[in-house]
Amino acid sequence: EAEKLIVDELNKLKELDQIRNDLIRRISHEIRTPLISIYTTIILLLEVYKEEFSKKILDFIMIIKKGGERLKNLVDNLLDVYDIESKKLSLNLKSNDLVAILKVVVDQLEPQRTKRQHIIEMNLPRNLIVDVDYDRAKQIFMNLLINALKYTPPGGRISLQIVELNSYVDVIIKDIGVGFTELEKENLFRRFGKIERYGKGMNIDTEGPGLGLFIARELTHLHNGEIFLDSEGRNKGSKFIVRLYK
Known part of the structure; x- marks a missing residue:
């Protein structure tokens, strides 16, 4: 009897989780359609009618554009999370x-990079052909590099390196930023695993819901790869390694 109750409760939890995921996807799609219309209209205004606006009006339009980009990225990330967890x-x-x-x-x-005056050092070969999904591979490295830019103080140095070995390729993104404690490392790759640092005296950009690294890890796994984080603690920087097997 007790075992049956546990199974029933687990089934209910799975059902609730599915309802939640379906709701997130449906709402995200409903938001995305008008959002795309607003965003493309703003882009059109800036590309075609920019000269007709005063500086004050242009400033307002840029605020709308920035907000639209944030919302679009959030919706896209939520849809990606749904597709990943639904194995779609x-x-x-x-x-x-x-x-x-x-x-x-x-x-x-x-x-x-320019806004925060970072220096990005690239130690890359001339080329390296691998079997990857172009857009999703770009998304992995975009998310990781955004993380490095975000958590490295202005004027900091970020390095991007490829190390090729017999059976795999490592892409290494290293920064001299605020680093991660052991507790933060445990939560970093979880959904909404954002590390809250607002008001802690760190001059960093904390925007974002905390989905970027989760998505980067899951996309790496879909490529049959692995992702590693090395950080010795607060203010000691971090090193992310994406390992793709040949």
Whole structure:
């Protein structure tokens, strides 16, 4: 009898979890449609009618654009989490140049790097062909590099390196930022595993719900790879290693 009660309760919890996930996906889709309309309209205004607006109006438009980008990223991340946990996310594996992917990521993050005056050092081979999903591999390294930019104080140094061995390739992203304690490392790759540092005297950008590293880890696992974190503690920087097997 007791065993049956436990099984029934577990089934109820699974059902509630599925209802929650379905609700998140449905709401995310409902938000995404009007959000895309708003965001594309803002982009159109900036590209076509920019010269017709005063500086004050342009400042307001840029605020709307930034808010739209944050909402779009949040919705996209929520949908990715749903697809990952529902095992509905599949990869389009093809031969791609890993070095080219990393350079695209760095180029796309140039505004954030410039804003915080970071130095990104790249120690990369001329090229390296691996079987990956181009967009998802880019997403992995984008999330990790955003994390490094976010938690490294302005003017800090970030290094990006590839180490190729016989059976695997390591992509290493190292920073001299605030680092992670042992407790923080335990929670870092969980859903909504954001490390709250607001008001702790750290000059860092804390925006984001804490889904980026969770998604990066799950996408790495879908590539049959592994992701490691090495940090000796607070203010001692961190090193993320993405290992992709050949």
